[in-house]
Amino acid sequence: MNPDRRNRQVHDALDQWLLEGQIDNAAHSRIGELYPLTRWDWRSLGRWFLTFGAISLATGLLLFLREHLTFTLAKLAISLSVLTLGLFVVGRWLPRKGLKMLGSTAELLGGFSLIGVSIAAGMIYSDGSGNWPALLLIDFLVLLELSYALGNVLLLTLCSVLFFVWFGGCSGYVSGWGAYWFGMNYPLRFLGVSLALVAAGGVHLRCEAELPARYSGFAKVWISYGLFVAEMSLWLLSLFGNYDLIDRPWHLADDGELLVFNLLWALVSLGVLAVGLRLRFGMLVGYGVTFLIIQLYTLFFTQLAETLGWLASLLMAGGGSLALVIWLESQRQTRRVAISDA
Known part of the structure; x- marks a missing residue:
């Protein structure tokens, strides 16, 4: 039997057992990992492309607005607030049409827009302290609550980035050192x-x-x-x-x-x-x-x-990398053959 077809049958059976309550989610995931449906995790890859696309789209929109429209900070904050609300509303509406992933992406864009709102508001009400990490802390706390309220793993991923930047900013730039990521002070x-x-x-x-x-x-x-x-x-x-x-x-x-x-x-x-x-x-x-x-x-x-010497070192490092890749690929092929024969 074709391995992909066999694996699909196993996953169908696992799904049915899960619906009938014969196994729990943990067992479903653990057994399912032993029978991969494809050589590539397209779902995971798709999430990364969606995340990249969301970041690119948000950046492009901001650049477009900056280049072609003239905003005061107050108008910018209001516009971004409306955009944020709209994106979260769309993010809740799309899953009802069977577009769950697009809904999650819209909510992710809403998260980026919310960060823009906080930055604009911070510039409007700035007291001259330069404590920009405090804005990211507020965004982190708000988006963390939204991640759980909406069940959006993409928003949680954005929260992890915000936390890293906030924590590094507090202990790096604010301390006066400035080394930041590589210093990670x-x-x-x-x-x-x-x-x-x-x-x-x-x-x-x-x-x-x-x-x-x-x-x-x-x-x-x-x-x-x-x-x-x-x-x-x-x-x-x-x-x-x-x-x-x-x-x-x-x-x-x-x-x-x-x-x-x-x-x-x-x-x-x-x-x-x-x-x-x-x-x-x-x-x-x-x-x-x-x-x-x-x-x-x-x-x-x-x-x-x-x-x-750098010549010998690079040859050894490159050769070692190739040998490691060949060994890993041979191990992967061996496992695939073993699974298909099982």
Whole structure:
């Protein structure tokens, strides 16, 4: 039997069992992952394209308005407020016509428009403090509530971006340092916050069977965002150490400190990989493998490349990458054959 056809039959049976209450959502998802319908996760890819399209459209509209229309700040704030309300109304109306994804995208555009409203209002009522991150904090809190009220995972993704920019802005620009993302002033702060984010995702995942279906995917956003922030923090800590003072020469961290953070980073990535393999959670496996590879390449280029010479180093790095890709592809083909023969 054709593997795709067989997998479709399995998914149809799983859907029927779920409707009849014979299995829960967690079992449905776990078993379904073993029988992929396509080689590519088109639904996930579609979400990314929708997100990119929403950002591009919002940016284009703002540029068009700026270039062809003359607004005072007050008129701009009012116009954006009307646009925000309209987008959220359309976002609620489209799913009734069977266009759920487009409805979610309209609400995402509404989220971007709401950020524009807060920025315009902030410029109108500015007291000269320059505390722009406070506006993003307000947007984050409002959109977080809307994400759950509307059950929109795209809005929750926007919230994660807002939180990163707000938190970095508070501890970066406002502190007077200005290094921001690469400084992440300071990495340990982000590492601590990431633990709370992953914990929130874990609670979501544990309660997924009891939560309404509209919250499907929320756990992955929390966990993915928390892991990304943690891994990026550990990457910076492994390179520069814990530069916890603005006037400290961060590039002079001693070898012992860098070794500790490198070991911690490796343990975290290995732990994420182990948990992902144990739970058959592909996202965790992807994070673990990706950042282990990044760490190996980072160590290679920071510790060995200068000694070996750049020509030899690039040849070794490129050859290693090709060998890794070939091995991963062979493993994927082996798994596909095993599934089709089962």
